[in-house]
Amino acid sequence: MALSSDKKPAQVETTGHVWDGDLREYNNPLPRWWLWTFYATIVFTIVYWIMYPAWPVFKTFTPGLSTLTIEQDGKMVEVPWNSRYLFIQEMQTSPSAVRQREFVEKVSNASFEQIVADPSMLAFAPSYPSLADNEWLWGGSFATISNDLHKGLKGNMPAFPTIQGAALTDLSNHVLSLSGIEVDAASASRGKASFAMCAACHGADGKGNPMLGAPNLTDMAWSNIDVVGASTVDAKRTMIEGVVSKGIQREMPGFANRLTPVEIKMLTVYVHELSGGQ
Numbered sequence: 001m002a003l004s005s006d007k008k009p010a011q012v013e014t015t016g017h018v019w020d021g022d023l024r025e026y027n028n029p030l031p032r033w034w035l036w037t038f039y040a041t042i043v044f045t046i047v048y049w050i051m052y053p054a055w056p057v058f059k060t061f062t063p064g065l066s067t068l069t070i071e072q073d074g075k076m077v078e079v080p081w082n083s084r085y086l087f088i089q090e091m092q093t094s095p096s097a098v099r100q101r102e103f104v105e106k107v108s109n110a111s112f113e114q115i116v117a118d119p120s121m122l123a124f125a126p127s128y129p130s131l132a133d134n135e136w137l138w139g140g141s142f143a144t145i146s147n148d149l150h151k152g153l154k155g156n157m158p159a160f161p162t163i164q165g166a167a168l169t170d171l172s173n174h175v176l177s178l179s180g181i182e183v184d185a186a187s188a189s190r191g192k193a194s195f196a197m198c199a200a201c202h203g204a205d206g207k208g209n210p211m212l213g214a215p216n217l218t219d220m221a222w223s224n225i226d227v228v229g230a231s232t233v234d235a236k237r238t239m240i241e242g243v244v245s246k247g248i249q250r251e252m253p254g255f256a257n258r259l260t261p262v263e264i265k266m267l268t269v270y271v272h273e274l275s276g277g278q
């Protein structure tokens, strides 16, 4: 029973213990709002255990009933909710991923003439890699070039808008240091840990992965940004920061339906020879 305002303290029940002859302890009930909040947290916890990954069980854990839908091998599949799958889902449904899908659809329905005439489709790919050097994002063998010309390519570097401020500066200094550019060494070494997020595509040593079209960051060949041309280290770093914050979506359409096999073959040899080839 709550202590109502007209009740004298002496009328409230005590625990019955008496100390020092006259010290007693009131047995007031907990305030109701407090008790209900407490019960609510217990209910919340139980619901959370049931819905989300919670309890360790030997080498695994209780996955929870909550699920996410992600795309796997071209199919939409339902997977248990966890932060790893949530990350994958965000990578697939982020604004840049959605933009890329819309672009692919637009390009696949457009003729070459329409693509060239449409500034938005052209602007989507702000710069193109040089074909005359021997640096290949996707590999430069005859077989690879021919395959790329048939099927087209999609360069997709996700944006990392959550990396900001000093963390972004440190990471960008680390990236510059990979190709031997002189930067603030302390900052670059602080940035090394964040590079773990980049290593999945660019490799732990930053040497790139032609399967994903992820460029080697340790050479001096830059295909999206003119790092070599930038005159100050700050300007170079700003370019890297831009890539990390905004990501890169670049598209080359496939030509299998637009060129004959012989034309693709000749083009393959031509592109291969432009650089000396691999």
Ligand code: HEC
Pocket (backbone or CB within 6 Å): 137, 154, 155, 156, 157, 158, 160, 171, 175, 194, 195, 197, 198, 199, 200, 201, 202, 212, 213, 214, 215, 217, 221, 222, 223, 224, 225, 240, 243, 244, 248, 249, 250
């Ligand atoms: C999902 C794979 C992936 C991840 C993760 C990734 N990248 Fe990339 N990155 C790419 C691809 C693919 C390209 C090339 C895109 C293109 O040009 O078509 C690229 C391009 C770049 C470039 C431009 C290189 C050039 O020559 O123009 C820089 C710089 C870069 N990434 C840095 C980073 C950093 C720093 C991180 C970590 C925060 C990171 N990347 C994470 C895939 C990835």
